[in-house]
Amino acid sequence: MEIGFIGLGAMGRAMAKNLAAAGHVVKAWNRSGGGVDGVTMVGTPREAFTGDAVLTMLSDDAAIRQVVLDSDVLAQARQGLIHIVSSTISVAFAHELVKLHEQHGIGYVSAPVLGRPDVAAKGELHVLAAGAPPSVQKVRPLLDVIGGKIWDLGTEAPMANAAKIACNMMITMAIEAMAEAVVLTEANGLSRDRFFELILGTLFGSRSYQVYSANIANENYEPGFKATLGLKDLRLAAEAAAQVGASLPMLEAVHRRMKETVEAGFGDRDWSAMADFTIRASHSR
Template structure:
């Protein structure tokens, strides 16, 4: 396939490398430039929308609006192109994108992903795909390259975005749950690594607990998924809940804790740094 890709962060770069390795033609636009062997860098976002499909991996609603909607890129795209948005965006914005693409005569698929850059590099992301079946089928060769498993979220694209936001919300709740458990167990003489060995070997052996318990056990929070992005995703979760008339108390708590983490200057650290605000109290993570 002739694929355009917009956004060369750690995730987008891994996707581009894997698509080229799979034999696809890949044209990339990135705000700050860059270079990848086998990839053609183009001078504008609209040039990335002249193939069979375009894949967007930008940070948030505002970035997509600035890069694609405001300059009218959709109106300049090749007719029939399918646009795949793998970013974590709001449900409301996904609904807007569905309308905008329909008016422009383009296909649209929401395909946010679960997994960190190391998983993306292996092509083993969990892809949450939502959209018209014909559109999803048309970009299946892309999804098969970037994902280890494709999860069908149904014919309404925003459903996939709701699922991704909910998953990220639950990860932060797992981080906070482990932090609060450490407060109790360490105060009573049990080392956190011994406690984590217990929970991982019994009731909580999922990947989120495995990955983030290791960070908490070591007390190190090198960037994997930045706290600033975690705060953004929790805001999206709050907005999604408010959109359907609900207030979610656990969500409110982890949103506040993540906000404290970012406000204290740890926005570029891994989002699991929020755990130290609970364990250490007001001092927050060690630098």
């Protein structure tokens, strides 16, 4: 297939490279330039909307609005093209995108992903896919390249966005839970290494606990996913909760804690630096 790709951050680069390696013709545009092996770089976003499908991996609602909507790319896109949005975006914006694509006769699939850059490089992302079945089916070969497992979350695209936001919310809750557990156990003489060995071998053996317990144990917060992006996703979760009139106290707590972490200067570190902030804050009291 001929594929457009927009957004070559750490995740996007790995995804585009895997698509090209799988034999697809990939034409990419990136706001900050650069290049990827096997991928043809183009000069404008419009040129990425001329194939069978285009995948965007931009940072947030505002970036997609600027690159895709403000430039009126949809009005110039090839008819029959399917637009796959793998960014973590708000549920409200996903609804807006569905309507705009329908107006322009362009297919639309929400396909946010779970996984860090190392997982993306292996083509083992969890892809949360939702949208009109014909559109999802058409781009399934592309999703199979970037993902180790494709989760079919329904015929309404925003369902996938709600799921992704909820997943990221739960990861931050896990990070904060581990941090607070370390405060209790270290205060009583148990090392965090020994405690994490316990929880990983009993109650909490999932990848999120494995990855972020290692960060906390080693005090290594080199960014895989920046705290500023984590704060953005928690804001999206808070907005989604407000839209349905829900009160989510744990969300409010981690949202506040991540905000404090970013304000303390940890914004460019991995979002698990929130744990370091919590542990340090407990020692200062």
